[in-house]
Amino acid sequence: MASRNAAPSAKRKAHYTDKNSDGSRSKKAKTLTGPKHKKAEPEPTASESDGAGFSDSDDGGAALKQGKGYSDSGKSTSNGPAVGKALEKGQTSREAHAKQKQLAQERKAAKPLADEVHRTKKLWERLRRKSHVPREERQQLVDELFSIITGRIKDFVLKHDAVRAVQTAIKYSTPIQRKQIAKELQGAYAQLAESRYAKFLIGKLLVQNDTEIRDIIIPEFYGKVRKLINHSEASWILDDIYRGAATKEQKAHMLREWYGPEFALFRSGNKGEVTADLSKILAEEPSKRATILKYLCDMTNNLIQKKMTGFTMLHDAMLQYFLNLKPDSEELKEFVEVVKGDENGDLLKNMAFTKSGARLACLLLAYGSAKDRKQILKTYKDTFQLMCGDPHAHMILLAAYDLIDDTVLTSKSIFPEILGKAEDQDPGNIIFLANDPNARIVSLYLFQGQSKSLFPSSHADDLELLSELHEIRKNTSKKDAEVRRKELVAAMSPQVLAAVAAFPKELVASSFGCQFVADVLLSTVGDKTAALEAVASTAAGEPNPALPEDADPLYPPPPHISLTPHGGKLYKTLIAGGRFDRETGTVKRVDPPLNFADVLYPVIKDHIVHWAVGPSSFTVLGLLESPDFSSKKELVKLLKLEKKTLEHAATTADAADVKPKTKSKDTTSSKPKSGGNQGARLLLEKMKA
Numbered sequence: 001m002a003s004r005n006a007a008p009s010a011k012r013k014a015h016y017t018d019k020n021s022d023g024s025r026s027k028k029a030k031t032l033t034g035p036k037h038k039k040a041e042p043e044p045t046a047s048e049s050d051g052a053g054f055s056d057s058d059d060g061g062a063a064l065k066q067g068k069g070y071s072d073s074g075k076s077t078s079n080g081p082a083v084g085k086a087l088e089k090g091q092t093s094r095e096a097h098a099k100q101k102q103l104a105q106e107r108k109a110a111k112p113l114a115d116e117v118h119r120t121k122k123l124w125e126r127l128r129r130k131s132h133v134p135r136e137e138r139q140q141l142v143d144e145l146f147s148i149i150t151g152r153i154k155d156f157v158l159k160h161d162a163v164r165a166v167q168t169a170i171k172y173s174t175p176i177q178r179k180q181i182a183k184e185l186q187g188a189y190a191q192l193a194e195s196r197y198a199k200f201l202i203g204k205l206l207v208q209n210d211t212e213i214r215d216i217i218i219p220e221f222y223g224k225v226r227k228l229i230n231h232s233e234a235s236w237i238l239d240d241i242y243r244g245a246a247t248k249e250q251k252a253h254m255l256r257e258w259y260g261p262e263f264a265l266f267r268s269g270n271k272g273e274v275t276a277d278l279s280k281i282l283a284e285e286p287s288k289r290a291t292i293l294k295y296l297c298d299m300t301n302n303l304i305q306k307k308m309t310g311f312t313m314l315h316d317a318m319l320q321y322f323l324n325l326k327p328d329s330e331e332l333k334e335f336v337e338v339v340k341g342d343e344n345g346d347l348l349k350n351m352a353f354t355k356s357g358a359r360l361a362c363l364l365l366a367y368g369s370a371k372d373r374k375q376i377l378k379t380y381k382d383t384f385q386l387m388c389g390d391p392h393a394h395m396i397l398l399a400a401y402d403l404i405d406d407t408v409l410t411s412k413s414i415f416p417e418i419l420g421k422a423e424d425q426d427p428g429n430i431i432f433l434a435n436d437p438n439a440r441i442v443s444l445y446l447f448q449g450q451s452k453s454l455f456p457s458s459h460a461d462d463l464e465l466l467s468e469l470h471e472i473r474k475n476t477s478k479k480d481a482e483v484r485r486k487e488l489v490a491a492m493s494p495q496v497l498a499a500v501a502a503f504p505k506e507l508v509a510s511s512f513g514c515q516f517v518a519d520v521l522l523s524t525v526g527d528k529t530a531a532l533e534a535v536a537s538t539a540a541g542e543p544n545p546a547l548p549e550d551a552d553p554l555y556p557p558p559p560h561i562s563l564t565p566h567g568g569k570l571y572k573t574l575i576a577g578g579r580f581d582r583e584t585g586t587v588k589r590v591d592p593p594l595n596f597a598d599v600l601y602p603v604i605k606d607h608i609v610h611w612a613v614g615p616s617s618f619t620v621l622g623l624l625e626s627p628d629f630s631s632k633k634e635l636v637k638l639l640k641l642e643k644k645t646l647e648h649a650a651t652t653a654d655a656a657d658v659k660p661k662t663k664s665k666d667t668t669s670s671k672p673k674s675g676g677n678q679g680a681r682l683l684l685e686k687m688k689a
Contacts, residue, residue: 120165315357345379358392411491434516447523493524568616613649617679
């Protein structure tokens with residue numbers, strides 16, 4: 001590489017030694033020696049700077065004319081002073097900035113509604129501080145704001161600064177004022193949805209759940225769904241409206257536009273219910289099957305390619321497409337590849353948290369090959385914990401339990417994430433699994449199956465989907481369902497037993513937690529000694545301790561577990577060693593037996609009378625009825641010593657226990673229950689026998 005101090009080339013020498021226009025020679029150029037700070041040179045004279053000594057006409061060229069919007073230096077002056085223009089003579093930098101600020105204010109003032117916008121912004125600045133504005137003053141400000149915007153709201157909502165004031169007006173408006181604003185904006189909602197700021201105004205109007213306003217806004221999107229769902233701003237507000245505000249009929253109108261342009265241009269002529277069920281539409285017009293499916297496929301692929309995969313409307317459309325494909329068809333295989341091929345798995349992850357998307361993911365697991373199932377399960381890695389507590393996503397985990405034959409893959413992928421690692425000392429995961437209404441289904445499904453206690457009426461849709469998956473499983477899975485369940489229970493048992501042994505107090509503190517503990521101890525396999533001892537330790541202590549003097553009356557300590565209904569039920573179930581079967585009227589004991597009575601008795605022995613006359617008296621009765629309790633004679637002896645206490649508890653009525661047998665309004669005809677502690681009464685009968 002040549003040195004930077006090398007002499008300039010011949011051309012550069014010639015350039016520096018050219019004659020000036022007056023015939024004199026310029027100074028000889030100096031050799032470049034690197035970046036040095038030059039001294040400020042005086043401004044060139046007019047003849048040197050503007051080329052006055054040169055003339056294009058002398059060389060035969062046409063004379064050049066300066067344009068109107070250009071300075072002498074050739075820089076544009078159409079949008080104000082040229083960049084780098086020198087300050088005016090005698091003007092300081094501060095004065096120049098003040099002048100520029102004044103010009104900017106004059107330009108703003110020249111815009112339409114400048115004064116009104118300025119005033120609305122001042123009102124908004126005051127109104128947005130909710131806690132600092134008295135109610136009377138706020139009402140005056142709102143009235144003034146409405147007096148400014150009424151009749152010209154369309155001019156305000158498309159301005160990014162003024163639309164906030166309109167949103168504040170809606171926030172504090174009356175129902176009549178909101179309807180007035182909604183009617184004034186009628187015909188412009190599609191345009192507002194495309195605006196970066198005005199789209200939030202639509203949400204403000206719809207969040208009030210006013211049916212009249214809803215029926216004004218939503219029909220304006222009919223015929224424009226394809227355009228708006230592909231718009232970067234409008235797509236989100238459109239999907240929010242579809243998911244949260246639209247009625248069933250309005251959703252059907254919007255979803256039908258995914259099936260072809262004719263559904264956007266022409267409304268259904270039937271006066272009956274409008275349906276978006278693609279199978280019904282194809283049954284009426286089977287000749288349009290290929291056209292509709294192609295149009296629907298193109299729309300979904302377009303959004304997937306744009307990475308816009310979080311829309312509920314998209315998932316509904318994809319489910320309709322999937323349900324109308326023939327099994328083992330090329331279209332179905334291509335669709336599965338499109339879903340699996342999405343980069344980073346965003347499509348599958350977003351699908352899990354919508355109703356249609358979760359159902360579609362479950363069906364993909366049901367119809368997919370072993371390789372497809374493995375890839376889908378891998379996509380959800382690091383998301384299982386979040387999916388457990390979701391009303392829809394937890395079904396994908398249940399589908400994995402019931403469909404994937406490779407139980408080793410299922411257990412290694414799901415259990416460590418939802419249960420936590422063995423070395424974790426945080427009870428958060430297991431407490432969440434035990435108490436969350438959706439997560440507890442995931443944790444106990446392998447133990448209880450489709451029991452009513454696990455699937456209440458609010459989860460009826462879960463049972464329908466499971467029945468559908470079980471029908472498909474007959475043709476797509478090879479392993480027996482019961483064998484698969486037992487293998488998963490064996491893989492899950494060490495982790496849940498260790499969790500119960502580590503965090504017994506946290507688990508038995510709630511009703512759902514006690515149910516979790518009971519199911520784990522009755523249904524798992526392996527050594528349960530540590531878990532049983534840990535659960536028994538929660539019963540230690542006096543059932544009715546005196547409150548400490550420094551106790552906070554607002555935050556009293558939790559009651560002893562024997563005073564809670566769920567605690568007594570837990571101990572009674574574990575002592576019985578199984579669950580009560582209503583059909584046979586007997587308790588189905590687990591094998592090997594738990595022998596929990598021998599574990600619990602040493603812990604509560606010193607306070608056995610308190611247990612016998614308290615809310616958990618049936619726990620003591622369970623000890624006497626247990627066939628494998630080794631200290632039965634000792635217990636009977638202790639109870640006989642306190643026979644008078646038991647008799648007093650059995651005969652003393654508690655006002656809380658005296659309730660009618662029926663819920664009839666005629667309380668005079670219904671006989672109350674006999675007073676006293678029912679468990680204590682049964683204990684006395686056992687002692688006599």
